[in-house]
Amino acid sequence: MAEVLLEAKAVAKHFGGVKALRDVSLTIRKGEIYGLIGPNGAGKTTFFNCMTGLYVPDGGGFTFAGAPLLADAPHRAAERGIARTFQNIRLFANMTALENVMVGRHVRTRAGVFGAMLLNAATREEEAAIRRRAVELLHYVDIAGRADDLAKNLSYGDQRRLEIARALATEPGLLCLDEPAAGMNATETAELRRLIDGIRRDGKTVLLIEHDVKLVMGLCDRVAVLDYGALLVEDAPAVVQKDQRVIEAYLGA
């Protein structure tokens, strides 16, 4: 069995009386595409936010790459190697596509204000490297032609790609995509599928939250199903598809 990358142990989160997550435990193995599905309001995004430090869980915790993941600050999660995209795209709208990806390099670079003011050799070199890597990533997600356009002026599909490029710029061990196919047409979804497949082939682990069941079942190695904040099942797509509880959760019993 492959090495465990991320382990969630009894993660709980409630908002007032609403129990958004009830002791969810799951493991993501290195190099796999792991799908997290469930009906609307099942707690998928809450789980994501707990993992990336936007929310502090009320119980349980995460272990990432062998060490506990402290839920103190979101930027720590990115430092540790967890990158994410957002369900409702969150780009830096008034910055160019290239700049958006360059911001993603922030966590892996060092130059401070004094470096910027003196513009010494080390800073210039780092800046050039940031730009090179950002251009590479724009090519990787196939939107290099739009490098100098403002992020807000990109088409919807390109914005999704840009967000993925920005997340990849942080050199994540685990890339978390929150409904990347939402609002996409069939062609765009097929292209997205090729992109995610490619990312996995290049050695990244992917956590995918998705509504598009066809995409999840075709792409993922393993799938977890959440319903009312509880984990129903965690298994291979073929098994999950036939699980009676899952069918009930989706169709209503």
Place this chain on the structure above:
Amino acid sequence: MMKWLAPRSAIGIVLITAALIALPFVAALGGQAWVRIVNFAILYIFLALGLNIVVGYAGLLDLGYIAFYAVGAYTWALLASPHFGLHWPFWAILPIGAVIACFFGVLLGSPTLKLRGDYLAIVTLGFGEIVRIFLNNLNAPINVTNGPQGITLIDPVAIGSFRFSGGSEILGISLSGPQKYYFLLVALAIFVIIINLRLQHSRIGRAWQAIREDEIAAKAVGINTRNIKLLAFAMGASFGGIAGGIFSAMQGFVSPESFSLIESIMILAMVVLGGMGHIPGVILGAVLLTVLPEVLRYGVGPLQVAVFGKMLIDPESLRMLIFGLALVLVMRFKPAGLWPSPERKRELQGDA
């Protein structure tokens, strides 16, 4: 980088340099008062560029910026005047002023990290007033600031025995005090412009803009938003502190009334009118808002007398009237400022 300086650069730079050298002599034709006005315009460019870091880049609405200017001014005044009998050299005081202002920047920044927009504006406004009121009242029990009377007989900037106040002759050209300060200010302004440009196109500058655009996304890509915001406050405040020191030395006198709320608002208006986050725009805003009121002051009075035979409207009230009207018109017709950055312009055209 520096694209706006680069095109046809050689000729452009020569022309700009020639104009900058000629300016104090041309202004002096109208009297030394005009040289002083030009100096103040440059000082305000300095301040507006400092505030641009906080408001334009990081998107943090700061209405108390004048407080850092005050801190710098009083640092100079206390360390180089008979008030405490200290007469430290400028190369010691300016950095000290910058560091103390920077400290106050962090002091203001740390409790306001979670605030944005209007809420942040209110708190910073309060901070600016607190500093002014402290300066007004710190003459008892121990007389630190000399209260509302202010501090007088402040040392001018001096390098060795060369003093920037009073006239002197250099290379056969006689220069007045304000003219000498002019060249010092231009040198400092160029320094600040270069630093601003370099910051804008740096890792830190991008992080500021990212926070301005979307703070949650900025956190998610690993930006420590707390530190980066504090850095913006600290950098902006340091520039304010340096400008304050020069102001103090140039005037020879400081009192709390130079640091009222309206000054903060004027500097913010320079940034917004000119074009937030765009250096040439901010410079334009600072120049317009310093020079136009003076043109009004010297021009409108005599004009009214010439046309109507008597003074109908006091130039001072006309100034606020026109200023208000100008703000409304700019917000209505050029919401991104008079000279916005190319990206902002493109964005607005894209929407149209």
